[in-house]
Amino acid sequence: MQDAAGAVVAFEHVTKRYGRSGGPPAVDDLTFTVAAGEICVLVGPSGSGKTTTMKMVNRLIEPTSGRITIDGQDVMSLPAVELRRRIGYVIQQVGLFPHLTVAENIAVVPGLLNWDKPRIQTRVEELLDLIGLEAGSYANRYPAELSGGERQRVGVARALAADPPVMLMDEPFGAVDPIRRDRLQNEFLRLQDKVGKTVIFVTHDVDEAIKMADRIAILQRGGRLAQYDAPAAILAEPASEFVEHFVGADRGLKRLSLNRVSDLELTHPIVVRAGDDRAAARARLRDGDGAGYALLVDAEGRPIGWIDDDELAGGGTITANAARAGAVTVEPETTLRDALSALLGSSVMLGVVVDERERVIGLVSVESISDRLRQAGSPT
Amino acid sequence: MELFGQGIAWLADPANWTDPRNGIFLRLWEHVSLSAAALAAAIAIGLPIGLWIGHTGRGATAVIAIANIGRAVPSIGWLGIVFPLTLVALGRGGLGFVPSVIALTALGIPPIVTNAYAGMREVDADLVEAGRGMGMRELDVVRQVEIPVALPVILAGIRVSAVQIVATATLAAIVGGGTLGDFIIQGIFVRALDRVVGAAILVAILAILTELAFSLLERRAISPGIRRGGQTAPIEPGGVALPRVAG
């Protein structure tokens, strides 16, 4: 079944006030449009109304004035409950229903929409495959049996289940550690490539915004829109002092987030496996481009660690635990900024680029990153 | 409804209070002294056990066993169990006060033990370590660190125990222990419903006063710096958190 493409979400003079008059509104006269299939990231300091804005789309919060439309239809024209069944909703703590299995969790909204059983079953299997969880072993597990990252992914699958044209995500990757967050972000970007939903994504992390967004809406305290533009444009030309200050003084470094590892030309490592002959491996290393290290991989092609010339000394075959230095891995979607950060933290200044099944694709180095930066030095 | 009136009338007659052989004052005194004795004994036995097992953390199974027995045996059951034994052992002396106080003490021990245990276990291990690190001896740690922090839960256990004892003392009449329950039980027997209702009113008031008095004591005795932690397990009335039966 082909996923529906995204819908256009338009905000027209949307305002939200709490309590009686006096004091700034939570959201102030917001007007902007999110194009179909785009990821719009709402970002701003606390009190800027970003979550409030997002929650007005599915009417968890009702606007005081103004209107929000999805593909031209006012969100107020449907009963709230029905509206929400057509919008995907992902929150930071996920909120998987503990009393339902993974499959049952994903099947909730299709069930509410009265899909027939076979259709729901197919859809659940489709989605589990999409998020990389094997249906056979995961479908009947309970949330308590899943790791944090697995729960996040099921949460996203659950939101996609009824194939909604719009997705709302409130700091969905906020509750995990930075490494896993990077993975989850990359995974979501790959997913979005396939499904093309319109996504409204809230975060307080500017770097996440730059990485994920097609367009960023920067909100300031009092709920006013400070700038709405593509990440590169915001970095190149901040619209106000607030935006400049919010994005941070290290705008140059932030530009590193605009480019991904996939933008680089990758070099290729010398790969060895357990059981390979040591002498032969030494020879290959010497004939190579002087990197000085060989990459030890497992049977599936996943990196284990680096081996240098000394460790390859002697006869016999390479053992599985021969590598002394661990390998730092990044993915094609990883931003150059995160890649650089990961490399600087390792003893070997090389990063191994892996695909979604963690198999080796190529190498990045600090040099290749700085070369790319020099090319991108002049603003486009 | 007029039965209430009869009960009040019975209470209002001063002769009923001062009757030397069957007066309200007499029975009231029996009730209070029996309860007090049992409570004192239950505290003397149960508190050290609960505190010690809670402090060392060993012997938790004993606490669970005590809690389960305490919950499964009906309050009246203790009187029933003890009474024949004291009768056999002491003959006529095995009536009245002796079986009553033994049974009530047994009844009163579980809440005190389980709460003292629970309270001590909940004390932050960091606090205990800090105390030891400052050079306190074990007994000092117990006295100056653990008990003050565990005090709310410990006192709650004593309160629950007190209320249970006062309530069950009413039934001691059945083994000759007198107390206000005597009016009720004998009264039902001889169909003198005025004293049945009157005594019931008095017993209810006594029990409520006991609950209030101990609640007040709890509040006064707890340092303002200590707040009661949240409880997530199902709560027994009065705020006792008990270990569960069989998982």
Next chain:
Amino acid sequence: MNAGEPFIRFDWIIDNLDQIGQRLGEHVLMVVASVLIGFAISFGLALLARSHRWTYGPIIAVTSTLYAIPSLALFVLLIPITGLSLTTGIVALVLYTLLILVRNIVVALDGVPPEVVEAATGMGYGPLQRFWRVELPVATPVIVAGLRIATVTTVGLVAITTFIGLGGLGYLIINSGTRRFFPTSIYVGVALCVVLAVVADLLLLWLQRRLTPWAAAQGR
């Protein structure tokens, strides 16, 4: 009880099995009726307390006070209102379950993680559906645990109804036991009370496990 007679007379037990069975039956009936009615009322009160928070305090205060009153006294005080009948006993027993269960159900429902409730609302559950399909199932383990406590407590209280002539195992303990200085009857009565309490507890525990297969995954 006479000198020279064995302490426990097993022959009496065998001769009176039908009477013992009858008392046990009466006891079980009273426990089941009281707990079921008490649960139904407590559920309603709990829902009320959650939708109108200000009622929670007063409800707890009233039920706490009632709980402090010794059961015999409460039975007696109800006689003017409901007469000397089964109703009196059941009403009092129900009142005692209220304190345990109302607070327990409220705590159980409050204990549903807020993100689960938020996810349910955001996904498009209406309030009623959300309650039945999400909040209640998640709250079930705590609710059943409270039911266990209420049931075991009620088993003990039913024994006291013998004083107002309602039979049950209390009859064996008091009427044919203590009043007649007959230990066999006493101990049979007490033993059956304990057994009944334990069996009821284990049965409800089994029920809890059946209703919540997902709790096993959490290691509860």
